Amino acid sequence: MAELTNHTFGEIQPGATAEYTHRLSRMDVDALAIVSGEIDPFHLDREGKGREDVSAAGVAAEAVITAMIKRRYPGPGTTVVAQNLMFAGSLSAGDEVTGSITVREKREAGNVVVLDCMVTRGDRRIVSGSVTVVAPTERISYSQIATPEIILRRNDAFAPILRACESTPPVTCAVVHPCDRNSLLGAIQAAERGLIEPTLIGPERKIRAVAEEEGIDLSPYRIVSTEHSVAAAERAVALVRAGEIDSLMKGSLHTDELMGAVVSSATGLRTARRISHVFIMDVPAYPRILLVTDAAINVAPTAKEKVDIAQNAIDLAHVLGIEEPRVAILAAVETVNTTMQATIDAAILCKMADRGQITGGILDGPLAFDNAISEEAARIKKITSPVAGRADILLVPDLEAGNILAKQLEYLAGANGAGIVLGARVPIVLTSRADSARNRLTSSAIMKLVANARRAPTAMGSPEVAHV
Known part of the structure; x- marks a missing residue:
């Protein structure tokens, strides 16, 4: 020294x-x-x-x-x-x-x-x-005493996302049933940061009561009054179908109520893609942004459904500036085992990617979690892979595994997490009462980037972006 x-x-x-x-x-x-x-x-x-x-x-x-x-x-x-x-x-x-x-x-x-x-x-x-x-x-x-390794945030993956939104106008957003403090404040903060142009949809009396209690001036914002939360979800979807709204944000209603209106076969917002959710994680101990999918929508997806889940996440990665995202298809082991469905699904997805049925990323699996995020673990296990140890996207076996993984990263590893729903006609933010103000803003920023990419897909460098 x-x-x-x-x-x-x-x-x-x-x-x-x-x-x-x-x-x-x-x-x-x-x-x-x-x-x-x-x-x-x-x-x-x-x-x-x-x-x-x-x-x-x-x-x-x-x-x-x-x-x-x-x-x-x-x-x-x-x-x-x-x-x-x-x-x-x-x-x-x-x-x-x-x-x-x-x-x-x-x-x-x-x-x-x-x-x-x-x-x-x-x-x-x-x-x-x-x-x-x-x-x-x-x-x-x-x-000279070496500086100790302190577990603080080594990288701030969210700052570039927020910065990327500075030069573009806000996107129109239906905020569905913002009838509690967190959901209303989250929408107003996103509006004040130039991320969204909100339309507040729900019982007007309740919305104004929350605003009065929190000292929020609602005069700059449009309010569409409905009788209850289910009606608010239906009205928001109708405004999207009419071309008035470019994005949706969940307020204080249940996720099932909002998504029920979104996935309705007759009046919803379905596309040829299956709808899926992506967590965008900024993990202090990991050197790059990490996408986890699907941990909120598809409970037990089949291999066919995982094709869309993977493609949605790849297209989102393109929007976030990752040109060729590395997709690790997770399982408990790194070899195909005919008694473990997750490993079979991984093998199928990799072969489909080889045949051009999944595009825009590099897929490998099955990979155990340690092999996916640690180059050292992959080296010790003699895994030769362009994805192992350097994954950008973790495609989980099912919702339970993904939900547990995302929450472990947040509560045990100090990760910040934003989230977005893809595959519908417009991007959707499913906010949580436990979300920090910054995580809410980042989710809104990602929603804005996706909405803008859908309007001008060629500007993002990939026609697949139009499907996110």
């Missing part, structure tokens, strides 16, 4: 300089967000878009200065006693910043040293000012 050695008060001379360059990591940003108190649901959205607020940027830049003083110049044994710093600009993960220190003056009384400090990002000055320290009088040297 590198050795850190300080500069004593007697060695320090006015005009001496020191410089330190550091690239901010995702772990840095998360840790600094906690230190600065900037941990509201929208903090990382702003950071991910490169618009982090001044206070959080200041904490990041101040940390660079402190690292220089404590570890490099004067170094170990230095005590900061005062600072006068001005903050400007913004910082985000991936930014390379440079801190510089110049000794302005020395004061014999108390071994005080005044340092002129500055932190820049390229040509932009982020921090400037002075720091007063008490310099050490004795030599101190020690081996």
